[in-house]
Amino acid sequence: DTAVSQTPKYLVTQMGNDKSIKCEQNLGHDTMYWYKQDSKKFLKIMFSYNNKELIINETVPNRFSPKSPDKAHLNLHINSLELGDSAVYFCASSQILAGATDTQYFGPGTRLTVL
Amino acid sequence: QKEVEQNSGPLSVPEGAIASLNCTYSDRGSQSFFWYRQYSGKSPELIMFIYSNGDKEDGRFTAQLNKASQYVSLLIRDSQPSDSATYLCAVSRGSTLGRLYFGRGTQLTVWP
Numbered sequence: 001d002t003a004v005s006q007t008p009k010y011l012v013t014q015m016g017n018d019k020s021i022k023c024e025q026n027l028g029h030d031t032m033y034w035y036k037q038d039s040k041k042f043l044k045i046m047f048s049y050n051n052k053e054l055i056i057n058e059t060v061p062n063r064f065s066p067k068s069p070d071k072a073h074l075n076l077h078i079n080s081l082e083l084g085d086s087a088v089y090f091c092a093s094s095q096i097l098a099g100a101t102d103t104q105y106f107g108p109g110t111r112l113t114v115l
Numbered sequence: 116q117k118e119v120e121q122n123s124g125p126l127s128v129p130e131g132a133i134a135s136l137n138c139t140y141s142d143r144g145s146q147s148f149f150w151y152r153q154y155s156g157k158s159p160e161l162i163m164f165i166y167s168n169g170d171k172e173d174g175r176f177t178a179q180l181n182k183a184s185q186y187v188s189l190l191i192r193d194s195q196p197s198d199s200a201t202y203l204c205a206v207s208r209g210s211t212l213g214r215l216y217f218g219r220g221t222q223l224t225v226w227p
Binding site for chain 1 (some may be wrong): 149153157158159160161164201203213214215217219220
């Protein structure tokens with residue numbers, strides 16, 4: 001009954017490959033996020049979807065493409081992987097209240113290693 | 116200027132002491148403030164949030180907010196070795212739904 005789950009937990013792949021990470025939340029939240037955490041632990045937002053609509057799209061290479069089939073799922077597809085893509089990717093979700101930001105709950109993370 | 120800055124640490128305190136973690140933010144219009152704890156190899160988990168000026172206490176944790184000084188802090192009383200983790204300050208401006216700006220974190224070690 002994990003609140004926010006991600007698969008896979010670890011992903012090791014070669015440069016140039018295409019890979020996907022999946023995220024699901026069972027909290028009934030309307031907003032989901034993808035974050036990248038680099039080796040120095042800096043947590044940077046990449047994308048956010050509210051009710052399946054893209055609302056945050058940071059300066060991220062267009063090799064990264066999020067997809068939200070429904071409110072409970074947000075997937076991240078990465079094309080032509082590069083060494084610099086190696087990081088931990090966290091999915092998160094929250095319920096946006098009118099005029100406020102509610103708590104974000106994080107998934108366990110996916111450690112991506114590009115060789 | 117970074118959106119959110121935290122004292123760089125690492126911070127090391129003895130068991131039973133008070134650990135003080137500090138965070139400043141650049142946008143005066145920021146509305147919501149969060150402290151997350153992240154153990155090594157784990158995901159961030161929320162410890163506290165604060166919206167109003169003043170202190171907010173939850174067990175051994177106290178968050179303090181001073182919007183005039185654009186400063187938010189987290190005090191951990193009676194620190195335990197299990198409190199050893201990286202503490203992330205996050206700030207919401209309220210202008211973009213759900214957008215949080217994170218600091219780089221302060222690593223805390225509590226030694227027995």
